[in-house]
Amino acid sequence: MVARRRRQNFVEQLLYVLVLIAVWIFLWDEVSGMVVISGALLAFALMRAFYLPPIQLSGRLNVYYGTYFLLWFVLNVFIASFQVAWLTVRPRPVDAGSVIAVDLATRSDLLITLVTMVNGLIPGSLVIEIDRARAVVFVHGLNCADAEELERVREKTHRIETLLICAIGSPHDIEALNDARAERGLKPVLEKRAIRERARRARAAKEARARG
Amino acid sequence: MTLDIVSTVFIAGAAFLSLAAAIGAVRFPDLLSRMHASSKPQLFGLVMVMFAVGLQIQQWGPVTTMLIIVLFQLFTVPVAAHMIGRAGYRTKHLRRSMLYRDELDEAVARAQARDVHARETAERKQAAQAARDKDQETADQSGGSASGEDRTPIDHDEPDTGR
Numbered sequence: 001m002v003a004r005r006r007r008q009n010f011v012e013q014l015l016y017v018l019v020l021i022a023v024w025i026f027l028w029d030e031v032s033g034m035v036v037i038s039g040a041l042l043a044f045a046l047m048r049a050f051y052l053p054p055i056q057l058s059g060r061l062n063v064y065y066g067t068y069f070l071l072w073f074v075l076n077v078f079i080a081s082f083q084v085a086w087l088t089v090r091p092r093p094v095d096a097g098s099v100i101a102v103d104l105a106t107r108s109d110l111l112i113t114l115v116t117m118v119n120g121l122i123p124g125s126l127v128i129e130i131d132r133a134r135a136v137v138f139v140h141g142l143n144c145a146d147a148e149e150l151e152r153v154r155e156k157t158h159r160i161e162t163l164l165i166c167a168i169g170s171p172h173d174i175e176a177l178n179d180a181r182a183e184r185g186l187k188p189v190l191e192k193r194a195i196r197e198r199a200r201r202a203r204a205a206k207e208a209r210a211r212g
Numbered sequence: 213m214t215l216d217i218v219s220t221v222f223i224a225g226a227a228f229l230s231l232a233a234a235i236g237a238v239r240f241p242d243l244l245s246r247m248h249a250s251s252k253p254q255l256f257g258l259v260m261v262m263f264a265v266g267l268q269i270q271q272w273g274p275v276t277t278m279l280i281i282v283l284f285q286l287f288t289v290p291v292a293a294h295m296i297g298r299a300g301y302r303t304k305h306l307r308r309s310m311l312y313r314d315e316l317d318e319a320v321a322r323a324q325a326r327d328v329h330a331r332e333t334a335e336r337k338q339a340a341q342a343a344r345d346k347d348q349e350t351a352d353q354s355g356g357s358a359s360g361e362d363r364t365p366i367d368h369d370e371p372d373t374g375r
Contacts, residue, residue: 026280029273081256085232088239089251097245099301101315120290123252128244128297129316138316140297142248145312 012057017043055110058170062190065166073118078124087143095145099128102157104135105180106173110180111164112137118160125153166190171199216268222264229257242310243300251293255285 017040024039025031087094104112112135116127119139129138141153162181165173166189178188235247262278269275300306301316308314 005253023280026276029276075255077252081229081253084236084248085229085253088232088236088253088273094240094245096310097242098311098313099316100313101319108295116294117287117290119295121252121286123248123256126244126247126297127294131296131319136319140244140247142227142245150313 008057011149012055013047016047020046020090057110058108058168058173060168060170062167065163065190066168069163069167071120076122084142086125097151098144098153099140100139100141100144100150100157101140102137102154103180104137104161105159105177106161106165106169107135107176108170108173111113111161111169111173114164115157115161119157119165120121122160125156162189171202191202219264219267222260222267226257226260226264229253229260233257242307243305244297245310247293247297247300251289255289258282258285 020043020096021036021039024042025035028035104115106112109132112130112132116130116137118124119137121126126140126142127137128140130136131138139153139155139157141149144150144153162177165177169177174190181188217256230253233250233252233254236253237246240246240249259282266275266278
């Protein structure tokens with residue numbers, strides 16, 4: 001278990017170094033030995049100097065939902081940008097906004113952060129406060145002065161969370177999400193063989209550990 | 213030729229969005245609404261300008277650099293907007309009349325009620341402790357016969373942390 005954790009840590013660290021090297025290459029606009037080596041040195045130095053608490057990656061990536069999420073996100077930013085632009089130039093002034101508490105199913109810091117950021121990138125909604133322990137985000141909706149608009153903002157935040165969990169959430173997050181969806185009377189997501197298989201394997205491993 | 217037209221359309225769209233951001237920053241009535249106007253349409257406008265420039269230059273070098281620019285904007289803009297909105301809300305730089313519904317206010321009121329409850333509990337505990345100490349002292353002085361008959365039980369009342 002410890003060995004696995006250490007290996008995962010190593011893989012994650014390697015991932016960060018690779019991303020930093022990629023940024024370095026992008027900045028220099030060329031791929032040469034010099035740039036790669038100096039980038040690697042710089043990446044290691046940066047990771048030593050600016051140590052950050054490790055991000056808990058779930059180790060899961062669903063390419064279908066990841067792509068779906070990205071397309072959905074770009075489309076939403078596009079549409080909402082023009083909607084907000086219209087609100088600014090239309091003759092009638094903008095209505096009052098609302099601050100809406102949205103309960104998230106996940107407790108993962110990474111996912112809460114991502115939901116907050118995506119919410120902040122889509123025009124018309126902005127997270128102004130987070131209750132980390134209870135995973136509640138407080139979303140300010142622009143031009144949101146009736147119950148219907150309120151529900152729309154809430155629905156959108158839940159949609160972001162659902163898509164993100166489907167794309168990169170851990171099996172635990174998926175379970176929590178499906179429990180929350182069942183409460184709201186929605187169909188569960190990702191009831192796929194792969195996930196069930198993984199859960200079954202985890203259970204089997206646990207039983208094996210318990211036995212000996 | 214087609215490329216030029218596409219680039220023009222993109223730059224015009226970007227200019228419109230940036231203009232809208234500026235107008236919104238002036239016209240919108242309160243801080244939180246202004247945060248929407250000034251951060252988001254501008255960002256998409258920037259992406260459109262970058263796209264248009266990329267179409268015109270068609271070299272990998274500048275395109276990758278612009279990719280980084282957009283990426284860092286994507287990371288920093290929502291964080292900045294969140295922090296300003298949060299600071300604005302916490303320092304009460306907001307117009308209540310421009311909020312149709314405020315569930316954060318309700319949550320804060322609940323949390324404050326919990327705090328008051330916790331403080332009262334702590335004070336009660338402290339008072340009980342002081343009374344007991346006093347009892348102990350008098351008991352010690354009088355030879356330790358009457359050891360605090362009206363001892364207040366310690367209050368284990370936990371503040372309500374449920375949702």
